[in-house]
Amino acid sequence: MDHIVLVGASAAGLTAADTLRREGFTGTLTMVGDELQLPYDRPPLSKQVLAGDWEPHRSTLRQDTDIQRLDMTLRLGCRATGLDTADRVVTLADGDRLGYDGLIIATGLRPRRLPFGHELAGVHVLRTLDETLTLRAQLLAGPRVVVIGAGFLGSEIAATARGLGLDVTLVDVEPAPMARQVGTWVGGLVGDMHRDHCVRLRMGRHVTGVTGENGRVTAVTLDDGSRLPADVVVVAIGSVPATDWLAASGLPLGDGVLCDRTCRAAPGVYAAGDVANWPHPVAGRRVRLEQRTNATQQAITAAGNLLSGPAEAVPYAPVPFGWTDQYDAKIQTCGWCPSDATVEVVDGDPQARKFVALYKVDGRVVGALGWNSARALREYRGHLTGIDAAR
Ligand SMILES: Cc1cc2nc3c(=O)[nH]c(=O)nc-3n(C[C@H](O)[C@H](O)[C@H](O)COP(=O)(O)OP(=O)(O)OC[C@H]3O[C@@H](n4cnc5c(N)ncnc54)[C@H](O)[C@@H]3O)c2cc1C
Numbered sequence: 001m002d003h004i005v006l007v008g009a010s011a012a013g014l015t016a017a018d019t020l021r022r023e024g025f026t027g028t029l030t031m032v033g034d035e036l037q038l039p040y041d042r043p044p045l046s047k048q049v050l051a052g053d054w055e056p057h058r059s060t061l062r063q064d065t066d067i068q069r070l071d072m073t074l075r076l077g078c079r080a081t082g083l084d085t086a087d088r089v090v091t092l093a094d095g096d097r098l099g100y101d102g103l104i105i106a107t108g109l110r111p112r113r114l115p116f117g118h119e120l121a122g123v124h125v126l127r128t129l130d131e132t133l134t135l136r137a138q139l140l141a142g143p144r145v146v147v148i149g150a151g152f153l154g155s156e157i158a159a160t161a162r163g164l165g166l167d168v169t170l171v172d173v174e175p176a177p178m179a180r181q182v183g184t185w186v187g188g189l190v191g192d193m194h195r196d197h198c199v200r201l202r203m204g205r206h207v208t209g210v211t212g213e214n215g216r217v218t219a220v221t222l223d224d225g226s227r228l229p230a231d232v233v234v235v236a237i238g239s240v241p242a243t244d245w246l247a248a249s250g251l252p253l254g255d256g257v258l259c260d261r262t263c264r265a266a267p268g269v270y271a272a273g274d275v276a277n278w279p280h281p282v283a284g285r286r287v288r289l290e291q292r293t294n295a296t297q298q299a300i301t302a303a304g305n306l307l308s309g310p311a312e313a314v315p316y317a318p319v320p321f322g323w324t325d326q327y328d329a330k331i332q333t334c335g336w337c338p339s340d341a342t343v344e345v346v347d348g349d350p351q352a353r354k355f356v357a358l359y360k361v362d363g364r365v366v367g368a369l370g371w372n373s374a375r376a377l378r379e380y381r382g383h384l385t386g387i388d389a390a391r
Helices: 011-022 045-051 064-069 129-139 152-163 179-196 292-308 374-383
Strands: 003-007 028-033 073-076 080-084 089-092 097-099 102-105 109-111 144-148 167-172 200-203 207-213 216-222 227-229 232-235 239-241 256-258 264-266 269-271 276-280 285-287 321-326 329-335 342-349 354-361 364-371
Touching: 003 011, 003 097, 011 028, 011 102, 011 292, 045 129, 045 152, 102 292, 129 232, 144 152, 152 167, 152 179, 152 321, 167 216, 179 200, 179 321, 179 329, 179 342, 179 364, 216 232, 269 276, 269 292, 292 321, 329 374, 342 374, 354 374, 364 374
Parallel strands: 003 028, 003 102, 028 073, 102 269, 144 167, 144 232, 167 200, 256 276
Antiparallel strands: 080 089, 089 097, 109 239, 207 216, 216 227, 264 269, 276 285, 321 329, 329 364, 342 354, 354 364
């Protein structure tokens, strides 16, 4: 194999590059990314960077010199626009065509948008460093903030905005924040925590409109007829895999790039990170994870499998691990925490906001959640290695 191309210059792409070199690949390596910055980490964006606790450059994953050591051509600010798997060519927005022997797709996600409102000034999404800095600049003016979507990201943004002393309302169609990710019982505790910090919660409500005056947002309207005055609106209603550039490639696409158990999507083509969808051998179904730890782990497996070839490729079967930081709470999950699971507290005290809960489906443990209980959760995480989450 002479030339490997990595598309997506972020957590998964960079880890894949590291792995290829560590595993002894001495050929040509090219990494293509449509953002201008050196690869940076996203978890601090909605937390330390938005809060102003970190200078933006602290989220950079590798300094220039470390990247140079990878002996790789880095094409930043350059979008991949097409893929020809028969001729093994990636097309770039500037017209260049990159031939490859091996390709790793790590293009992550794009924020989902509402069908209305995004043309108004003051309406934001948050996925990139630039979007974070633009939002932060607006938060400094002391606006009334409405966050639409109370998943992990929306809940974090609400917490950070409250930390800046702002007037914050959090809206979601679900009955509690993060209910889809951790179920309504833990979601209820997350809701209590936000109420304690004086965030107004409007749960179980649909947004029907985002209105403005003179091109600037002024309010969000809900399906009960209420109107939430807003100077800044953050739309955090989930994301979609960044596979638009692959539409004509013939690669199997669905909710992401559809890979096999080894993260392979076509001969010589692998995917890793948020964009990759694969049949999890233990879960017994296709999954796609939007977790930072997965971006690293999956990139290591995908790069290793690309080098070893299909005959020696290993299946990718991680125990998922994710976390969120809100106020003084670090909430970590491992395995699966489906909303219809039975939740059993096995350590600590939910009232004290320090506990571990197990998630059970049909009597089987499929996941665990720790709230300010990293050490205790670690022990349960070990027990989840052979997790049977067949659903
Ligand atoms: C604000 C925020 C906070 C988060 N916090 C947490 C957290 O607390 N805990 C946790 O577990 N996870 C968290 N996550 C999720 C975590 O950051 C992701 O799982 C991780 O970034 C995925 O890495 P990736 O490399 O797969 O994709 P991404 O980080 O999305 O990188 C993909 C890169 O590819 C580029 N790209 C896309 N299309 C093209 C194209 N056609 N051509 C060239 N380049 C392209 C994108 O611009 C991007 O730079 C957070 C995510 C966000 C956005």
